[in-house]
Amino acid sequence: MCGIVGYVGKEQAAPILLDGLQKLEYRGYDSAGVCIGNGNQLQVVKAKGRLAHLAELTDGGKSLHGTVGIGHTRWATHGAPSDENSHPHAADQGKIVVVHNGIIENYQKLKEMLQANGKRFHSETDTEVVANLVEYFYDQGFDFKMSVRKAVERIEGSYALGILCRDYPGTIIAVKKDSPLIFGFGDGCSYIASDVPAILKYTRDVAYLNDGDMVIFTDHDALFFDGAGDPITKTPEHITWDTEAAEKGGYEHFMLKEIHEQPKAIRDTLSPRMKDGTIVLDDITLTADYLKKLRRVYAVACGSAYYVGVQSKYIIEKLCQVPVEPVLASEFRYADPVLGEDTLVLIISQSGETADTLAALRLAKEKGARTLAIVNVVGSSIAKLADDVIYTWAGPEIAVATTKAYSTQLAVVDLLALYMAQCLGTVESERFNSLYGELQSLPEKVEQVLDTSVIEKIQYYASRYFNNRDVFYIGRNLDSATCLEGSLKLKEIAYLHSEAYAAGELKHGPISLIEDGTLVVAIATNRALFDKTMSNVKEVKARGAEVLGLTVPSCEEEIHKTVDSVVLIPETDTLFQPNLSIVPLQCFAYYVALMRGCDVDKPRNLAKSVTVE
Ligand code: F6R
Numbered sequence: 001m002c003g004i005v006g007y008v009g010k011e012q013a014a015p016i017l018l019d020g021l022q023k024l025e026y027r028g029y030d031s032a033g034v035c036i037g038n039g040n041q042l043q044v045v046k047a048k049g050r051l052a053h054l055a056e057l058t059d060g061g062k063s064l065h066g067t068v069g070i071g072h073t074r075w076a077t078h079g080a081p082s083d084e085n086s087h088p089h090a091a092d093q094g095k096i097v098v099v100h101n102g103i104i105e106n107y108q109k110l111k112e113m114l115q116a117n118g119k120r121f122h123s124e125t126d127t128e129v130v131a132n133l134v135e136y137f138y139d140q141g142f143d144f145k146m147s148v149r150k151a152v153e154r155i156e157g158s159y160a161l162g163i164l165c166r167d168y169p170g171t172i173i174a175v176k177k178d179s180p181l182i183f184g185f186g187d188g189c190s191y192i193a194s195d196v197p198a199i200l201k202y203t204r205d206v207a208y209l210n211d212g213d214m215v216i217f218t219d220h221d222a223l224f225f226d227g228a229g230d231p232i233t234k235t236p237e238h239i240t241w242d243t244e245a246a247e248k249g250g251y252e253h254f255m256l257k258e259i260h261e262q263p264k265a266i267r268d269t270l271s272p273r274m275k276d277g278t279i280v281l282d283d284i285t286l287t288a289d290y291l292k293k294l295r296r297v298y299a300v301a302c303g304s305a306y307y308v309g310v311q312s313k314y315i316i317e318k319l320c321q322v323p324v325e326p327v328l329a330s331e332f333r334y335a336d337p338v339l340g341e342d343t344l345v346l347i348i349s350q351s352g353e354t355a356d357t358l359a360a361l362r363l364a365k366e367k368g369a370r371t372l373a374i375v376n377v378v379g380s381s382i383a384k385l386a387d388d389v390i391y392t393w394a395g396p397e398i399a400v401a402t403t404k405a406y407s408t409q410l411a412v413v414d415l416l417a418l419y420m421a422q423c424l425g426t427v428e429s430e431r432f433n434s435l436y437g438e439l440q441s442l443p444e445k446v447e448q449v450l451d452t453s454v455i456e457k458i459q460y461y462a463s464r465y466f467n468n469r470d471v472f473y474i475g476r477n478l479d480s481a482t483c484l485e486g487s488l489k490l491k492e493i494a495y496l497h498s499e500a501y502a503a504g505e506l507k508h509g510p511i512s513l514i515e516d517g518t519l520v521v522a523i524a525t526n527r528a529l530f531d532k533t534m535s536n537v538k539e540v541k542a543r544g545a546e547v548l549g550l551t552v553p554s555c556e557e558e559i560h561k562t563v564d565s566v567v568l569i570p571e572t573d574t575l576f577q578p579n580l581s582i583v584p585l586q587c588f589a590y591y592v593a594l595m596r597g598c599d600v601d602k603p604r605n606l607a608k609s610v611t612v613e
Contacts, residue, residue: 009189014061017071028396029073030081038066079124091135102158352380460593475523486585575607
């Protein structure tokens with residue numbers, strides 16, 4: 001996630017900004033930059049790469065004179081990591097300079113309008129549109145504040161913005177919607193930042209801006225306004241945490257923070273692609289004509305991303321009637337897969353750098369298949385090589401065990417399946433509309449799963465079972481695919497032996513491992529298969545297993561008759577139920593790991609990006 005810092009006061013701004021940006025490094029970034037105001041001069045220095053490089057270019061900020069400035073670390077979304085795409089972005093005439101976190105959904109339309117009005121662009125970013133939009137209104141005679149207000153009225157999407165205007169020396173305007181931004185109260189100075197650690201060294205008195213809030217500040221005052229433009233007052237909140245806790249947003253681990261970021265990550269991934277009842281994937285080139293000739297989809301990936309591929313089989317086959325074969329990337333390469341123009345190879349990867357997945361992509365291209373990547377890291381090797389990319393907007397994932405990247409990959413698979421169904425006409429309009437509505441409501445439903453009452457229940461189960469020797473996850477259909485990911489989470493972070501089985505498969509061997517007290521997690525979210533799954537639960541109960549059931553309210557009464565304890569998740573369409581069921585399983589693994597004293601964010605023997613074959 002990008003990081004913003006802004007400062008206005010009596011000190012030289014650049015060293016303070018660099019220091020603040022360094023404290024935001026944990027958020028992940030690929031380029032950095034600052035803009036310093038010195039009288040009517042706005043000087044921008046920015047570069048791809050580490051902050052150390054920016055510090056080198058500016059002699060630790062000392063070579064940039066001026067006591068007001070904005071700084072930014074960028075995590076690429078629109079446009080690959082490069083000097084040009086780094087922030088800050090100046091408008092065409094250089095009157096306005098902007099740093100931005102978030103995603104401007106209607107940037108393409110705005111860009112066309114601005115280009116038609118003579119504005120020239122030098123980057124591929126959505127942010128440059130904001131700078132030019134503010135300048136466009138400023139050119140029409142509006143003052144700085146009104147120009148910003150008018151610009152944000154036109155913007156759709158999420159943003160936290162720090163803005164400088166050449167004609168207003170010593171003033172910063174900041175405004176936010178759906179991206180975090182805080183204001184720091186100093187003595188003869190003020191700050192903005194996307195997160196507390198950036199300014200904790202300078203002030204512990206902060207105000208959290210709400211959506212729509214704007215602040216206009218200089219070294220001696222700060223005026224706050226709400227979304228309607230009415231003046232408001234902000235009372236400083238005193239921060240008592242230390243920097244390390246602040247980096248994790250108050251959460252004990254990055255993994256827990258990322259679990260809680262899932263509603264936002266899913267919303268960011270879905271909402272720009274869902275417009276007026278249709279799925280809009282205008283960044284990819286798969287046409288209805290191509291899809292009609294499509295014979296097969298291979299879903300190729302490693303680890304959790306592969307388990308998303310397993311889910312994709314059920315979802316795409318059900319909605320589009322196209323066969324989907326999930327294959328592990330490390331196997332795909334040596335299996336001599338049958339590939340051609342009529343085969344779509346879906347490559348799924350958070351990092352975009354996994355060696356086996358990248359090699360599988362190369363093979364698919366060599367053999368003439370069409371390739372579509374679902375990737376989180378913009379400009380990564382897989383993103384660059386694939387014919388088409390759909391990005392997950394999860395933001396950087398710091399914890400080694402994936403959570404929000406998995407959830408957003410699954411959300412993209414849902415989008416893709418609906419998009420294909422829309423092109424192929426394989427789903428009746430009433431069913432399509434119902435699926436569309438359910439997909440849209442997923443972020444709120446994930447929020448409900450993360451409700452304190454559910455989490456407390458899971459904590460309790462974790463405390464009850466954390467010493468178990470083996471854990472089995474069973475389920476049918478999509479639930480069996482969710483079992484794979486739930487089980488992997490427990491293995492990798494809690495070092496607890498666990499297996500995932502399609503419930504019906506248990507009696508063909510693994511049931512011999514069930515003994516008194518063995519924990520079995522039974523996922524039963526599909527009404528149509530509920531009785532079948534319960535038969536399998538009875539089989540393990542008869543052998544002494546302790547069963548934790550995960551189900552939906554419509555099956556609650558019945559499941560209580562068979563299992564020992566229950567976790568409930570909200571009801572959605574059966575096809576999207578995995579987006580919800582995975583969340584308690586992530587939390588269960590997290591709390592079990594905590595109770596077993598494991599290093600949750602950095603599990604032993606594992607790396608975040610596996611770049612060796
Ligand atoms: C598990 C996990 C791994 C990754 C796998 C693929 O929590 O994170 O299993 O899913 O290594 O990585 P990417 O998605 O970067 O290709």
